[in-house]
Amino acid sequence: MTTEPERGAPPVEILLVEDNLGDARLTREALKEGKVYNTLHWVKDGVEALDFLHKRGKHKDAPKPDIILLDLNLPKKDGREVLQEIKSDERLKRIPVVILTTSKAEEDVLKTYSLHANCYVTKPVDLEQFIKVVQSIDNFWLAVVTLPNGK
Amino acid sequence: MPARQWDPASKAKVVLEGLQGKPETAICKRHRIKPTQYRRWREQFLANIARSFKAGERASKRPVSFFSSLVKGKDENPEALRVARELIEVLPVPVFFKARDGRHLGANKAWEAYFGVERGSFIGKTVQELFPDAPQAAARHQAVDDELWRNPGTKSYELKVPVGDGSLRYTLNYKATFAGEDGKTAGLIGTIVDITERKRSEQSRDIEQRVMRLLAESDALATAMPGILAAFCESLDLACGARWSKDAREAGFRCEESWSVDDPNVAAFLTASRASTYRPGNEGFIRRVLGTGQPAWIVDVAGDASFLRGEQAAKAGLRSAFAFPIRLGGQVLGAMEYYSRETRLPDEWLLAAGMRIGTQIGQFMARKQAEGELRASEARFRSLTALSSDWYWEQDEQFRLTFLSDRFGERTGIDPAPYMGGKRWDRPALNLTEADWERHREQLGRHEPFFDFEMERAGPDGKSVWLSLTGEPVFDEQGRFRGYRGVGSDITERKRAQGVLRVAYEELTRSNAELQQFAYVASHDLQEPLRMIGSYTQLLEKRYGASLDQDAREFMEFIVEGATRMKQLIEDLLAYSRVGTRGKELRAVQARAALERSLANLRAAIEASGAAVTYGPLPEVFADDTQLVQLLQNLIANAIKFRKKDEALRIQVNAEDLEKEWRFCVADNGIGIEPQYFERIFMVFQRLHTRDEYPGTGIGLAICKKVIDRHSGRIWVESTPGQGSKFHFTLPKIQEEKS
Numbered sequence: 067m068t069t070e071p072e073r074g075a076p077p078v079e080i081l082l083v084e085d086n087l088g089d090a091r092l093t094r095e096a097l098k099e100g101k102v103y104n105t106l107h108w109v110k111d112g113v114e115a116l117d118f119l120h121k122r123g124k125h126k127d128a129p130k131p132d133i134i135l136l137d138l139n140l141p142k143k144d145g146r147e148v149l150q151e152i153k154s155d156e157r158l159k160r161i162p163v164v165i166l167t168t169s170k171a172e173e174d175v176l177k178t179y180s181l182h183a184n185c186y187v188t189k190p191v192d193l194e195q196f197i198k199v200v201q202s203i204d205n206f207w208l209a210v211v212t213l214p215n216g217k
Numbered sequence: 218m219p220a221r222q223w224d225p226a227s228k229a230k231v232v233l234e235g236l237q238g239k240p241e242t243a244i245c246k247r248h249r250i251k252p253t254q255y256r257r258w259r260e261q262f263l264a265n266i267a268r269s270f271k272a273g274e275r276a277s278k279r280p281v282s283f284f285s286s287l288v289k290g291k292d293e294n295p296e297a298l299r300v301a302r303e304l305i306e307v308l309p310v311p312v313f314f315k316a317r318d319g320r321h322l323g324a325n326k327a328w329e330a331y332f333g334v335e336r337g338s339f340i341g342k343t344v345q346e347l348f349p350d351a352p353q354a355a356a357r358h359q360a361v362d363d364e365l366w367r368n369p370g371t372k373s374y375e376l377k378v379p380v381g382d383g384s385l386r387y388t389l390n391y392k393a394t395f396a397g398e399d400g401k402t403a404g405l406i407g408t409i410v411d412i413t414e415r416k417r418s419e420q421s422r423d424i425e426q427r428v429m430r431l432l433a434e435s436d437a438l439a440t441a442m443p444g445i446l447a448a449f450c451e452s453l454d455l456a457c458g459a460r461w462s463k464d465a466r467e468a469g470f471r472c473e474e475s476w477s478v479d480d481p482n483v484a485a486f487l488t489a490s491r492a493s494t495y496r497p498g499n500e501g502f503i504r505r506v507l508g509t510g511q512p513a514w515i516v517d518v519a520g521d522a523s524f525l526r527g528e529q530a531a532k533a534g535l536r537s538a539f540a541f542p543i544r545l546g547g548q549v550l551g552a553m554e555y556y557s558r559e560t561r562l563p564d565e566w567l568l569a570a571g572m573r574i575g576t577q578i579g580q581f582m583a584r585k586q587a588e589g590e591l592r593a594s595e596a597r598f599r600s601l602t603a604l605s606s607d608w609y610w611e612q613d614e615q616f617r618l619t620f621l622s623d624r625f626g627e628r629t630g631i632d633p634a635p636y637m638g639g640k641r642w643d644r645p646a647l648n649l650t651e652a653d654w655e656r657h658r659e660q661l662g663r664h665e666p667f668f669d670f671e672m673e674r675a676g677p678d679g680k681s682v683w684l685s686l687t688g689e690p691v692f693d694e695q696g697r698f699r700g701y702r703g704v705g706s707d708i709t710e711r712k713r714a715q716g717v718l719r720v721a722y723e724e725l726t727r728s729n730a731e732l733q734q735f736a737y738v739a740s741h742d743l744q745e746p747l748r749m750i751g752s753y754t755q756l757l758e759k760r761y762g763a764s765l766d767q768d769a770r771e772f773m774e775f776i777v778e779g780a781t782r783m784k785q786l787i788e789d790l791l792a793y794s795r796v797g798t799r800g801k802e803l804r805a806v807q808a809r810a811a812l813e814r815s816l817a818n819l820r821a822a823i824e825a826s827g828a829a830v831t832y833g834p835l836p837e838v839f840a841d842d843t844q845l846v847q848l849l850q851n852l853i854a855n856a857i858k859f860r861k862k863d864e865a866l867r868i869q870v871n872a873e874d875l876e877k878e879w880r881f882c883v884a885d886n887g888i889g890i891e892p893q894y895f896e897r898i899f900m901v902f903q904r905l906h907t908r909d910e911y912p913g914t915g916i917g918l919a920i921c922k923k924v925i926d927r928h929s930g931r932i933w934v935e936s937t938p939g940q941g942s943k944f945h946f947t948l949p950k951i952q953e954e955k956s
Contacts, residue, residue, distance in 0.1 A: 088749045095756055168744040189748055192781060193755035 078104040081131035083115040085140050100197045102204040112143025119158055134163045232262045240414055263391050263408050314406040319343050333381020354378045369394040369402045384562055387416035421570040424452050428574050432581045446476035449555055456535055457483045458555040461503050486533035501525045506552040512541040512568040537561040541571030545579035612701040616640050616661055628707040630677045646672035647681055664690040664698050683712040736794040740787040751780035789916035796923040805951050806842045808835035812870055815850035826857045832870035836879050838948040844924045851917040852944050856885035858911055878947045889938040
């Protein structure tokens, strides 16, 4: 999915790893509401996420994402394992990963595994909050992509 | 060794040793002769002397004049007289002779020495005149003389007489008549052998034997004592005696038993003695004996200032007293005292015998005490076995069961007969494998004690019975292993209860774990539908709000608000359940650092409320640092939340040293809490205010309580509504290493 380019920058390539249809849709809506210029790639489990990242199977033409939004509770291979593989792969470990958690408690647990996610976002019940979060992702991405230009 | 041949001269020399005072036993030992032999020689010797007188008399045909010439030194038959006179003079044994009228004719030097009388003053005197102070002795002499006048010949008899130094001596008197020229009895010659030593040793033996017999026949000293006192008094012709006991605890002493001759005055003296109590510290007769452990003798009690009962004793006609201690080793247990009605000089022999008897009595007392202790110990053991639900068992050195108290059968319902004589492992125990038995056998083989050895035996009715045995090895006096002995108890009921408890515990652990898991999963999974409700309602409002009316928008607001609150409740519940499951190990934590972290977390709220937080010195405590931060943070956040609107908020954090633990206090000047809620505020989701007044789910203090529970501390509140609250909690101190 691609929205209209407004700022002369290429769209953010986002990989969303989320099994829940409602949450996936909500992310997409939040991006829309937040007016984030993006291309959202949605996979439903950890195995598919890694296929996407390694350009395997039906994802052999997949782009390298600029940012990964990773849910923790996934079928087949959960978010913790996916994160581990990303962070131990030289080609993938520089991709920013935002962990989407259901509760604060989950975040605390994850931190004890000393896996280095770039950011934790607790999925809010409040849509406005979620939009803000998504916008901050946009800002974050802009900062990243503008860096080479600022050199 | 061939028997020695004794010639008359050698025999005479041996006899003379005895007459010079050497003890009979020593003589017999030295010359290797029997006492009977010695005594026979002595009698022959003395009879020969008497005969020599008769021979001289016959030779002169004028016996009276022979003796008078012997005394006066007249020269009738010069050679015979000289021999006889010299012989008599040098004899170490007193010799005297008297005429038919009973008046003394003469005596030798030994007689003078023995009685302390110059012989010139005694010629012509009768025996009564010679012993004016001993009329009984004189009468006895007179009676023998009278008998001899009637039936001439020889007589020998024993008599106690006073001698020169005033002491009483036992004498063996030999008398032989001699005839005059007319053939009629003209007088008698007598010799005296001092047998005091022998008499005394006989008396001593007699008393000691009586004492020993009495002690052997008696169960208690009190029953033996009257006989012992009487034995002394009767043998030694004493008026009365008493035993004194020393009371170690009261540090005093008292008269226990007494014996006296049938005389009311003497009895009164003893009654007075027994009625008094005596304390140590003053001088006194018995006190001295008890204090020194040495015997004592008082010649005249009336004239002795150290004798405190002198007046009563004199009234009773008592004169001399002696006492000796009852001893056991170096310990003085009591004393025996005796009184005579006549004056007696100190008698070392008597006191030595007394010391021996005192030792006998002391040993008896010690033996009886030991027996008493043994009986008490046995009685305790009997009570123990009778009252205890345990049983007692014994095994021989082959580990065969030799004794089993009745309690075994009573308790377990198992017939003990098949077990008797068998080894423990001869019959199966359901809970023990062959390896277990082997370990037990090895332990027994090492002769080690064992504790709580548990066996599950087949009981009656097919039910099993659990037994627990504790045993110790038994060794005899030579240190040889003799088997085992010990106790056993029926622990079937305990085992059953333990089983029930274990099942219940496992069930509880499992259900707790399930509950934790459930709380986590439930709260986690509840979030998702909530998110759907909240977010999509908002999305709906955002996209289509314009086409909805005011009511619809309000309703949707309520939906979002409800979902948001529920999310918070779930988050709190999750946090609460995580206190128990996700806690870290307790370790040394600086409370000050924890407080500062919690203040940093609350910085925004503190600045917004303008709260002044102060704190005193805070100790190092034994805690989970994350939870300690949470605890302090919750308490301070509460203080901020429940502050007064019109007064500057002050929060003070302190810690106090209570020896075994630290007591912390977080005090504020907020709105306070009514006393009836002091307990309730620590329960989950208990709130005292509406959400409009003060937001929150009511989980904060419940988490505090759970944290403190996990730290084995206590948490409570003191508060006055309108003035402020003081939240106290305790934390354990760091266990200091003992170096």
